[in-house]
Amino acid sequence: MITEIASKYDSSGVEDKWYEYWMKQGFFHSVPDQREPYCIVIPPPNVTGVLHMGHMLNNTIQDILVRRARMMGKNACWVPGTDHASIATEAKVVAKLKEEGIDKANLSREQFLGHAWEWKTKHGGIILDQLKKLGASCDWERTCFTMDEALYESVIDVFIDLYNKGLIYRGIRMVNWDPKALTAVSDEEVNHKEVNSKLYFVRYRVEGTPDEWVTIATTRPETILGDTAICVHPEDERYQHLLGKRILVPLISRSIPIIYDEYVDREFGTGALKVTPAHDINDYNLGLKYKLEVIDTFNPNGTMSEAARLFVGEDRFVVRKKITEELKNNGHIVKIEDYTNKVGYSERTDEVIEPRISVQWFMKMKELAKPALDLVEDDTILFHPSKYKNMYRHWMANVTDWCISRQLWWGQRIPAFYLPDGTFVVARSREEALAIANLNCKDQDSKFKLTDLKQDEDVLDTWFSSWLWPISVFDGIRKPDNPDIQYYYPTNDLITAPEIIFFWVARMIMAGWEYRKAIPFKNVYFTGIVRDKQGRKMSKSLGNSPEPLDLIRLNGADAVRVGMLLCSPAGNDLLYDDALIEQGRNFCNKLWNAMRLVKGWPVDDSMAQPDVNKVSVEWFDAAFNASLQNINALYDDYRLSEALMAAYKLVWDDFCSWFLEMIKPAYQHPIDRPTLEAAIGFFEKLIKVLHPFMPFITEEIWQILEERKTGESIMISSQPLPKDYDQGLIDKFGYAEEVIMAIRNARKEKNIPQKEAIRLFIRKNNNEAPDITYDSLVGKLATSVSLAMSKKKWMAAFHL
């Protein structure tokens, strides 16, 4: 019998076979019913994304929770889907068109969107198919995309609603401008990096004097042409004599005032600050305070504008070099020092962000943030690990308005329609906008026509659709009373990365409260970042990221899942190492061979259960239940990797190393029926406990272990429930273990071969009757030991 089953577990073939089976049986699909729901919405990956190690970890965790909930009798629903990722996807489509010799600028909006949808259809959702290889038990019939009609309309409805509530407004603000993507980005999309740069000390001549100068220090000499003031500290004695004077901007000799404000740090540089309201947020605020002129010297693409007067059309970084030369030649450079400072880079394009004045749409955050903060503070929503509460609190307390417009085409177009007079109407459609525009117009001739209306060209920030995700996937915005949203919302757990706690998590909580008066999820589990062995982030340029699908093909999804999870407690980074996957693979093999062993035993129905087997079964039953209670407690704490480790040790140590050895019949001897049945019963419970972690091999073993009917599956079976157990049995067995290990050790120290029998003398303890529960086991497991009671002192094990 054993010879029929390979001694090494081979995942190939097994995994696809069972995934297809599960799909065919519809096990992943969920519809509302009488059971308690358990729901997770997937953090939607970018529509053009491909599976990377971070997804593997994140989705493995989701699958574990969903599969376990399903086996706990809940109606489990895991909603998959993808995000249109407006800026990232648009960048990819633009690049692809460029390769084909097509310039976006020469396309109409409709033509471009045609290309974008084509791209989406072709490449979109690849990642979802890849998730199937991982074993993800998503309800694929519910797959959503953030630009699906229902979700698109939900976004528009919410925009209109918030606009009508006065929470969305249009305003002139300084925004983070990405000169490469040619769009505004939110504060959260800017990464600050430390860079080595120069600090230029530039002297400006005081107007009306032949040789009186003010020296300022700047890291950005190219912005000098946009200066509209010089600012010094009001108490700085060095500059008191300049009161009321004016200064000339170098090279162009534009006359600008000198202003006095406490904002200036007297210690920094020379204590004099050049003020460029168009190109620095702090300068902008100073400009507002002193009503300074704003001279925008940059074009949207980061080249110098006409307003700069010099270097027009040249890139700002080229100009930095050129203007430095020019300033030098004209005697304006006092000195140049090395300097390190933080520079903002676009998260998407890695381009240096320029602060830029522009008209954008904003959302007021203060009002929405308040309840969202409270819900986390009072543990209505639980963060795992809880340390992220601090981070959350800090951000929510200092939240600023959210710039939600993006100068892109791929996304939900802002539903604002401009009238010829410059005013605008916010409405669901052009027709509706027209009706509103004409509402107060009695005179038939002066009424607006459809063609008078011009829709806003911009689209909404991607996160303005993802923040509705837990609601919109159930169409809960458009149809707030539909059975799905009523049943599945609030969802249970959200599994995500801490880096999007503000982008996404915080805003979902706000949207949930605003539109459902209910939290979007009860628990948030923050995963760590997958890094390489040296702790570096996985990246394409480093080439340190393994290809997930290759890992699965080579080792099996179960091995990959186990390997990744074993070393990733919530919130801790995971240092990826091939050895982890190997450990997972070895564990699969261990399970496989345990199955081979148990299935290989011939059974003798006439045989009575030997005492040694009876006590073994009783002990393991106790050990199993003790461990199961522990595992369940770890799940409750969201300590999934520890739960897996506990199950791992239960199987490997308790079940395989101890229990199976205890009941193992001598070679070619049969086992008694009650013991075999107990063993198979235990085995079945164990693989059920393991199923959420390793879905494929547990299904394979479960199907081999006993005859199953079509339509049966471990994934829809029930998790074993912990029973009361006798701790005394476990303790007593602990002593037996110690004795056995001591004997094995003695045998080894004295070089006594396994086959050679030894006799162990045990000193009787006073008058108490000795406990002989495990004596027979000691004889069996320490191999070739016979026990004898002695009143003499215990001497040592010795040869017979």
Place this chain on the structure above:
RNA sequence: GGGAGCAUAGCUCAGCCGGUUCAGAGCAUCUGCCUUACAAGCAGAGGGUCACAGGUUCGAAUCCUGUUGCUCCCA
């Protein structure tokens, strides 16, 4: 510049309210075994002044203060 967190075996971590699982786990290492389930295995073993310095206490890895080093978030 503001805030948060971390420092325990070679590596990754667990040790929450200070004292009966208090120095632990997995991996790695070393030694001996191809013992009829598994060498992707079995049986053993070694390994830590719990970052440093003070303090509180009968008692500190655990609480307090300071120092050093690292990480993350925000500006």
